[in-house]
Amino acid sequence: xxxxxxxxxxxxxxxxxxxxxxxxxxxxxxxxxxxxxxxxxxxxxxxxxxxxxxxxxxxxxxxxxxxxxxxxxxxxxxxxxxxxxxxxxxxxxxxxxxxxxxxxxxxxxxxxxxxxxxxxxxxxxxxxxxxxxxxxxxxxxxxxxxxxxxxxxxxxxxxxxxxxxxxxxxxxxxxxxxxxxxxxxxxxxxxxxxxxxxxxxxxxxxxxxxxxxxxxxxxxxxxxxxxxxxxxxxxxxxxxxxxxxxxxxxxxxxxxxxxxxxxxxxxxxxxxxxxxxxxxxxxxxxxxxxxxxxxxxxxxxxxxxxxxxxxxxxxxxxxxxxxxxxxxxxxxxxxxxxxxxxxxxxxxxxxxxxxxxxxx
Ligand SMILES: NC(=O)c1ccc[n+]([C@@H]2O[C@H](COP(=O)([O-])OP(=O)(O)OC[C@H]3O[C@@H](n4cnc5c(N)ncnc54)[C@H](O)[C@@H]3O)[C@@H](O)[C@H]2O)c1
Ligand SMILES: [Zn+2]
Numbered sequence: 001x002x003x004x005x006x007x008x009x010x011x012x013x014x015x016x017x018x019x020x021x022x023x024x025x026x027x028x029x030x031x032x033x034x035x036x037x038x039x040x041x042x043x044x045x046x047x048x049x050x051x052x053x054x055x056x057x058x059x060x061x062x063x064x065x066x067x068x069x070x071x072x073x074x075x076x077x078x079x080x081x082x083x084x085x086x087x088x089x090x091x092x093x094x095x096x097x098x099x100x101x102x103x104x105x106x107x108x109x110x111x112x113x114x115x116x117x118x119x120x121x122x123x124x125x126x127x128x129x130x131x132x133x134x135x136x137x138x139x140x141x142x143x144x145x146x147x148x149x150x151x152x153x154x155x156x157x158x159x160x161x162x163x164x165x166x167x168x169x170x171x172x173x174x175x176x177x178x179x180x181x182x183x184x185x186x187x188x189x190x191x192x193x194x195x196x197x198x199x200x201x202x203x204x205x206x207x208x209x210x211x212x213x214x215x216x217x218x219x220x221x222x223x224x225x226x227x228x229x230x231x232x233x234x235x236x237x238x239x240x241x242x243x244x245x246x247x248x249x250x251x252x253x254x255x256x257x258x259x260x261x262x263x264x265x266x267x268x269x270x271x272x273x274x275x276x277x278x279x280x281x282x283x284x285x286x287x288x289x290x291x292x293x294x295x296x297x298x299x300x301x302x303x304x305x306x307x308x309x310x311x312x313x314x315x316x317x318x319x320x321x322x323x324x325x326x327x328x329x330x331x332x333x334x335x336x337x338x339x340x341x342x343x344x345x346x347x348x349x350x351x352x353x354x355x356x357x358x359x360x
Contacts (some may be wrong), residue, residue: 003219006226011141013157017137017221021210024052024164027059034160036096036121041089043082043109045069048127051170056100056125057317063089069104071257074143076152082112090172096121096159102128102175103135107153110141114156120358122158127167130263133186133220136161138228138238149257155233159246163221165213173206177299180205180262183216184294186223189243192336193276194219199294213337239339243330244270246351250315251307259302265296267357268304268331275352276344277331287335309353309360313346 003020019031031040040062044053053316055064066083067078086095097113097120113122124136126234142153154315168176180198187195197216198205204212224241232240248269252260262292277283295301317327326342327349333339354360 004214006218006221006225008137008157008161009229012139012232013153013159015158017161017163017225018219019163019165019214019218021022021166021214021336022029022164023162024055024125024167025059027056028061030160030162031060031096031098031123031192034067034122034123036159037094039091039095040098041086041091041095042100043067043105043112045102045105048101048105052100052127052167059096062098062203064228065109066126067108069101071104071159074104074108075145076143077223078108079112079115079143082109086112086116087300090305091116091120093117093120094328096123097121098125099136100125100127101131103128103131106131106135107141108152110156110158111143111153113216114141114154119156122156124158124161126161126163128171129168129217130182131179132163132168132217133179134163134182134224136163137221137224137231140270149253157232161221163217165208165210165217168208168213174261176206176208178261180298180349181295183220184291184298185241185243185266185270186220188274188332188335189240189330189338190223190227190336191219192334195294195335196221199290199297202297214272239328239340243332244268246316246319246327246329247272247312249319250302250312252336253315254307254311255302263308264301267298270357271295272352273330274332274351275355276329276348277333279352282339283334287332289306290335291332304357305359307358309350309358312353312358313349316349337351 002020006017009130031082042062043065101111105205124138125282139157145151240351242268253266278288328342330343
């Protein structure tokens with residue numbers, strides 16, 4: 001089957017997301033076609049390289065730079081290790097940095113590419129579902145600071161994003177599910193067809209059948225690509241992608257990024273956003289139930305019963321999404337559509353948080 005190609009025409013660069021089962025084999029010609037300079041470096045993690053490094057090196061000659069990939073390594077000292085390897089190898093402006101890993105590798109190595117020599121070419125080859133549908137697209141790169149997540153970063157669009165669903169075969173089930181909640185998010189914000197497909201084909205999805213995975217990944221990439229092309233720097237439309245993220249980020253922060261995978265926290269966040277919408281009459285109870293049923297069907301989530309509504313409100317109002325004291329909140333209005341509002345009151349939020357299961 002021919003690979004699927006999704007055009008991402010952002011103002012700063014136009015590039016393609018190329019998706020296909022086994023497409024990793026065609027990496028070299030794909031990079032040539034994308035105009036990625038010939039001196040090529042790949043940043044990966046020992047975990048990913050051990051599982052898929054052979055397939056990578058069969059496809060492309062590149063000098064591997066391996067760095068650890070837990071969230072705690074997404075920091076400047078790891079970026080510095082990448083710089084060091086690039087400097088030692090005399091990487092120049094005519095070099096391409098390829099990221100081969102999950103969102104952590106993509107973000108941190110992408111930031112190295114954005115800043116080394118004031119920016120060299122970047123290609124993402126994402127290996128987690130989350131990275132394939134989300135973090136590899138849109139040009140946001142960066143690292144955490146000890147005082148907060150994703151505080152240091154840049155916009156640096158890649159020359160290409162190459163997505164091979166076959167690499168997901170080795171992804172731990174929990175990581176896979178965590179990525180799937182972001183796919184549910186795209187369904188909820190932008191695509192009733194995608195939403196229904198996840199519900200209808202969940203067993204084929206969990207069996208990681210290439211054709212079904214390719215279809216849901218491609219639809220997600222189309223949505224994210226379309227949104228970032230229209231709003232590269234997140235001034236308006238791109239905010240719809242934050243559906244479920246206001247409460248989701250708060251859950252992650254309160255539990256110190258240990259208990260929840262990001263997508264799992266977003267799953268609860270979507271339930272909160274849907275509840276607020278139902279209480280305002282913006283969303284039907286039936287659509288909210290369809291969302292809750294789909295989330296439940298995808299498997300268990302970590303508990304939230306010990307997190308208080310007070311803690312949640314405090315953290316949510318500290319968020320970047322608070323502009324002039326007003327919390328910008330993405331509500332679902334039906335499956336496949338959203339509205340951004342800035343007049344959700346603390347009282348409303350508290351009531352929704354309680355109904356979703358947070359501690360009064
Ligand atoms: N830049 C963006 O726009 C954006 C968007 C969303 C998330 N993010 C960032 O992405 C990060 C999370 O990314 P993630 O969920 O991919 O986590 P991750 O990169 O930590 O990967 C999760 C785990 O999966 C392992 N792994 C990766 N690929 C594998 C494979 N094919 N088989 C087996 N194991 C594999 C990794 O070694 C790691 O242990 C966060 O830091 C988040 O801030 C960025
Ligand atoms: Zn997310």
